[in-house]
Amino acid sequence: MAESMLVNLFGPVLGLVVLWLLPTMNRRTLPFGIRVPAAHADAPVIAAQLRTYRRWILGAGIVVVAAAVGLTYLLPLPVAQGIALVAVVVVWLPAFLRARREIGTVKEREGWYDGLRQGVAADTSLRTEPVRFPWLWAVPAVLLCAATAVLGIVRYPDLPPTLVTHWDLDGTPDRTMTTTVGSAFALVFVQVGMTALLVGLMWASIRFRPDLDAAAPKVSAHQYRGFLLATAKAVLVLAALVDVSMLVIAWQMWGGGARLPAGVVILPILVGTAVVIGSAIRTGQGGSRLPADGEPGAGTAAEDTGLVQRDDDRYWPAGSVYVNRADPAMFVPKRLGVGWTVNFGNPKGIALFAAILLAPLLLTVVLR
Incomplete structure (x- = not known):
């Protein structure tokens, strides 16, 4: 049972750790995927939302881990693993969206970009x-x-x-x-x-x-x-x-x-x-x-x-999905964490992304 517990907790615990650390990886000017000028990177609303987000991830994460332990005794391991991983996403998404909404609201209300020369x-x-x-x-x-x-x-x-x-x-x-x-x-x-x-x-x-x-x-x-x-x-x-x-x-x-x-x-x-x-x-x-x-x-x-x-927030609905039909790039840097994401406004990018996702599945089918 101890080994079963270890396997079941591996995914949820790792996911919660990564989500707690996610804001640390982001640029100061991209808190929770919202583009802000450097002069407002230390705005009180950003610090407040970071504290709220991390408290929520910590508290709700403890509940998820405790539930995962209980599920190990009640359900088959694959089912228990699946439920625990879904629970991690369910816990994270509202906290993330709330932080984005609050920061974005203050950014618009106070006109953080008013009078600034924007460029790329x-x-x-x-x-x-x-x-x-x-x-x-x-x-x-x-x-x-x-x-x-x-x-x-x-x-x-x-x-x-x-x-x-x-x-x-x-x-x-x-x-x-x-x-x-x-x-x-x-x-x-x-x-x-x-x-x-x-x-x-x-x-x-x-x-x-x-x-x-x-x-x-x-x-x-x-x-x-x-x-x-x-x-x-x-x-x-x-x-x-x-x-x-x-x-x-x-x-x-x-x-x-x-x-x-x-x-x-x-x-x-x-x-x-x-x-x-x-x-x-x-x-x-x-x-x-x-x-x-x-x-x-x-x-x-x-x-x-x-x-x-x-300020290119309009191309990033939900902060993690990039959609820009005028951009020829297939992959662009993520707004959350580290790495790259596909441009869902570029058909070639979508096709390549689908091929990457389908490759393991096709390999499994061929081997079977």
């Missing part, structure tokens, strides 16, 4: 002299995929006619499959596909359009380059650690050793996730928390063009 900034050198992708950081993930494949090839001639593909939490096999190349190497295919997807996305992200600060374009461009490298390295570390977990699962399926507790299998994934979250907190959105030109604390105050970043 671009860095063409990101195309002409792009950041060098850290290929060496991808080597561990690639080697782990190769090691898993080699071990599978070595083990395959001695595999029994039927493979155990799943165990319940007390170690009893509860799902089997006839031994074929597809079933024996299913995890290898998934491992290779997942690694290729993460490496490919990180490589492509170097060419995504950044969200530079119009008040300090040179500084923010420098910070963005640091953000690209740090994020790519963190995600490649995550890919390697996920591959470790999949190697362990595959080895157990091939009968290479005793079944390890679920906590041991999940641990590499947990460590990799912590690396990504830590990198996101250290860099901030687009590198906004990184030092400027190697000088800690210099920040955007070292440069001032007299402009403020354009």
